[in-house]
Structure formats: structure tokens, C-alpha cells
Amino acid sequence: MKIAVLGAGAVGLTVAAKLSRVAEVHAVARRRHADAIRERGFLLTGIWGEGTYRFSCSDDLPSAWQEADYYIITSKSTDTEAICRQFADAIKGREVVSLQNGIGNEEIIGRFTDRMIGGMIITGFEWRGDASVHVSVEAAPMKLGRYPSGTDEAVESLAALIRKAGIKAEATDSIRADIWSKTLYNCALNPLGAVMNVPYGALTDPHAWTIVTEIVKEAYRVVDAEGVSLPWKTPEAYLEYLRTRQLPATAAHHSSMLQDLSLGRRTEIDFMNGAIVTFARKHGIDAPYNSCIAELIRFRERL
Template sequence: MRPSRRERLSIWTSSRKSACRRAGWITEPQRAGPYWKVLRGSNTILSALRPGRIVRPMRGPVLIAGAGAVGSVVGGLLAAAGSTVTLLGRRAHMDAVRARGLAIDGLFGTHRVRGLECATAAEDLRGPFGAIFLTVKAYDAAGMVDAVVPLLDGDGVLVCMQNGLGTLEPAAAAAGRARVLGARVIFGAELPEPGRAMVTVCADPVLIGAQAPADDEQRRAAAWARALAEAGVPAEPTDAIVAELWAKVFYNAALNPLGALLDLSYGGLAEDPEARAVMDLVIGEAFSVARAAAIALRWPDADAYRAEFYGRLVPATARHRSSMLQDLARGRPTEIDAINGYVAARGAALGVATPTNVTLTRLIRARARVAERGAHSPVDGRRSTGVPWKP
């Protein structure tokens, strides 16, 4: 089924393209990508990922605060759809984007996006921004929030896209709860080289919502979900973002540390009976903590979640490799504290035992400390590190 006339964006003629390109509303032509089916309630919305579509920009420029793989995809596609976008990222990547534009390929289509503003330090940014997408790792989120929140305009919104839990609260304290949206992301991307982002897996649309959604806050969430979907990133709004973030923690807590410790893809973990048994324990413990925290989950019990996990989520991301493995290999901190460490700490506060999550957190911490004492990563020989965690 094709999108209705109202739901899809017009494919303009070449004469109109020239005028709109001058207005900054169009990307250069590239090979068309796939259609994406996005479910929103009972309505099915098909967002056509078509180069050359005209999308009027959302009000105010957009900042991608942490232009790694996911941030580059989000920022690049929003820019291709007409938004004015600034990327804040590492120097090598930003230099390549300035020189050649941003190349995006993989599951969301093939694009070459030019005209992006690039910065390598927060002090070089020039606001105000109508929206800031916080796409740094969880351990960098608090510091980045402090640096970029002053750059939000009066009606601006901060969209937090981290793995794990514990970033929405400090963001709300800094920006005000009404100006902060959470986003649950289950698409994977890589940076094969500076200036290029590749979308490798996508298990579900991005979900965007407010922590305690009033009508105005949910309208903002719906507007940005629509903007992402129209730009080619499958997305939809949710009125239960905290529960959805907990569900993402179930997924990450089961897969990320084991994938890092065993050097297996997500599909490989599910195929190994011993790894699968450990993942079952991780999910069961995390589910019990969420229940004790009065989180309104979509599944009646952990078995129901496991059925979806093994039946749909893992197959959709079977070839993906743990970001924690990549972080350890590159000598960067991991997000263990926001995932299994968060489950363990919250469980301790609520009186729920989480021995498997505690053990995995300690193993990742030990893995990092061994590297700090001079051992080398089995992945590529580089030193690795981690962030402090207290059980």
C-alpha cells in the first residue's frame, strides 16, 4: 500500500527542485531506498524513503550532540529532508563531513548529504536550537546536557536517545521536564570510515515520548516522531516512554555484556544454549526490578517478553555485534552502569536480588581493569577502559 497523498511528500519536478534547493529544503538526488512500514496505533503509515522529497524544516535549527553512528544517521536524514542541522562530533569524522559531505547507506537507503554545519567542541556551537538530539553515550550524557541546554531556544526540546536508564532525570533537572523527550532506539549503525554512516539493523521504529506526558508534551513527541518518519527514520510517538526504555534495557542487558565477553553476534548468543540460559536469567531479574518499581510493562511476565525477544527482536538484529565490545576494543568507557549496573543498583534499592546482572557488571568492569593494568584487548590489541560502578 502506498502512502496517501497527505501522508507522503511530493516528488518535485526538476525545475521545482532547483528553487527548493536554493531554499535549503532538498537533498541532492541519490538512489532511492526502501519503503518503511511504521505502525502507529491502528493506523499504518508508510514512509517512503525517497531522495529528492521536499520537507519543510521543523521550526528552528537542530543540533546532534554526539554525531557518532546513530547521531549521524538521524542528523543526516533530517538535513536531507530540509532541516538545518549542526553535527557535534569527533574531529576526523567532522573534517570528512565538511570536505565531502555525509554518506549514509544501508537499510535506510543511500544518501549524500551536504551543507551540514560541523563542530568538534560545545564552545564552538552557535545557538539557539529548536531541538537538540542527545546522542552521546550514557556516561557522557550529563556533561553534554550541561554544555548544550543553554543553547535551546525558548520553545526548544531536548531528545535523549541513550541506551539504558538514568539520563532522563538529569536532563529534566537541567532543561525542565516539559522540554525533555525520551527516545527508544533499536536500529544499529556503524561508522566504517570518517564521513560515512551505515545502518546495519533495525528491529523496531524509534519511539519518542515525554516522561509524564501532558497534551503539549505529547504533541511535541508526535511532531518529532513524524519528522523522523518523513525523513526516512522509522519512528512513532508513545505515551509510555519510561516503560519502553525499560524494555530496551531488558534487550541490552541480555545481549550487550555477553556479546562483549564472548565476542559473539546477537544471533550467535541466542543459538548458544549456555549463553541463552544466562540471558534468560538477566531478563527475569530485570523484569522483577521493573515490576517492583511499578513500571507498567506491556508483557504480563518475563516469559512473554522472552517470547518476543527470541522470536522477533533478536532475529531482526542477529548480525549485530555488541557496542560494548566495540567500546572495549577502542579503549573507551562502556555503558554497563546504565544497563546491567542500573538494574543491579535499582534492584538493591528495592530489595530485589539481581545476582546475574551484578556478576555481568563486575565482569565487564574486570575486563576493563585488566586492560588498564597493561593487558590488551583480544579484539584488536588496543587498551580498553571503563567507568566506575558500585554494586
């Protein structure tokens, strides 16, 4: 099995490293990471195990990888279109997996291939240096499904291979709902954790939780308008699940937006709370809390 990981940052390099033990893997990453992997290997610590992994990695896609079995895109959502354009010839008509944050990536990728597999992962990946990642938390198994719904042999085979690599993974026939579920989690915690510079566990404070609650209620009105069926029928049911299940599992995690802001990088806010606001306007729904937190992040991006 040949798997190419495109736009490989902390998530992509970690997934590539684990898969390299059970498949032939190439990752396209920043040159400094590729150089570090070539010189001393990829260093992994945390709950996914500890070790040094060596696999093919460069800042471009070699000609030998123009016909991989799967292409997994793990870039920031802001880079999805650029990644697709850069590797358009390779991914055309191929199995392409989005393992990214936010709403809208699958629709972008779908313009470049008709073999779209959606992915959802709620796991904390933190840089510890070039080509060195610590996996801190895991709230649920990875989900994979034919986008927008259904499953098939290609999806099932990839999920099985990922499990063989030591990563919890499941095939699902409702991946669109799973992606919206993860986006709900990200909208509730990611930007607020970034603005307040606290780990997720601190957001159970009553003052912070009031903001989380309103963000989720607005998002649910959008979800209902979009006809997406989530596992939790009401915002109150999801908030209870978030408070009792997801937050304890990720309490020590620091927001990916916080990491982006600290490095002076553009965040994925337009694919999270910003996307909620866009859909809300489409349906004539008010979303002031999501709009406010999105504007605060955009302000921080300009500092």
C-alpha cells in the same frame, strides 16, 4: 525547523544526515568526523539507504545554534552530564530529546531543562571509517514521548519530521516503559555479546540462553518493584518475543559494548545491567547474574 544533535557519534550523525534532507541541521561531533563531512560528506550505507550527505558539523555549537527548535542528545550515557553542562545555556527551557541507551539519562537532562522528550531506538549502527556509518539492523520504529509519560504537539511534530526524513518513528504516551523495554533488550544481549565476542544471533545457544534468561528474570523483578508496566506481563513472555522477533531482526549485529571495548573506551554498563543492580539493591532484590555480567564488563574495560 532547526535541529541540533549533541554528542553525535554513529547514531547522532546518521540521524542528523537523514534529517538534513528535511530540516536545518547542525551536529556536534568529534573533530575528525566534522572535518571528513566538510571535505567529502557523511557516507551512509545499509538498510536506511545509501548516499552521501552534507550538513553543518563541528566540534562545538556555533552561536547561530544557541536557539534551536530541538536539541537531540545522542552521546554515550557516560557523557550525558558533561554534554548538558557544556551546552546548559542553549538547552535551558528548550525541547531536549534523549536518543540514548540505558536508564537515567532523562533524569540527568531533566536537571537542565523542563522540556524533556524521551526517545527509544533499537537499530544497529556500525562505523565504517570517519563520518561513515553502516546501518545493519532495525528491530522496531523509533519511539518518542514526553518524559515520563504523555505526548503533545512538540512530540508529534518531531515524530512526523523524522518519518518524513525516511526513519520509522512513532509518538507514544508511555516512553518510560519503552525505554525500560529497550534496556531489557540491551541488558540481555549487549554485555554477553561483548564478553563472548559474538553477534547477537549466537546467543540463542542453550548455554548462553540460560544466562540471558536469568538476566531477564532479575530485571523483571526490578521492573515490577519500580512500577513500570511493560508490554510483556511476564519474563517468559518477553523472552519468547526476544527469541522469535527481536533476535532474528538483529542476529547479525555486534554489541556496541564490544565495539567500545575493542577501541579501549568506557562502556555504558552502569546505565544498563549496572543500573538494574542499583535498583535491585534499592528494593532489596538479589540480582547476581546482572551483577556478574556488569563486573565482567568493568574488568574488560581495565585491560
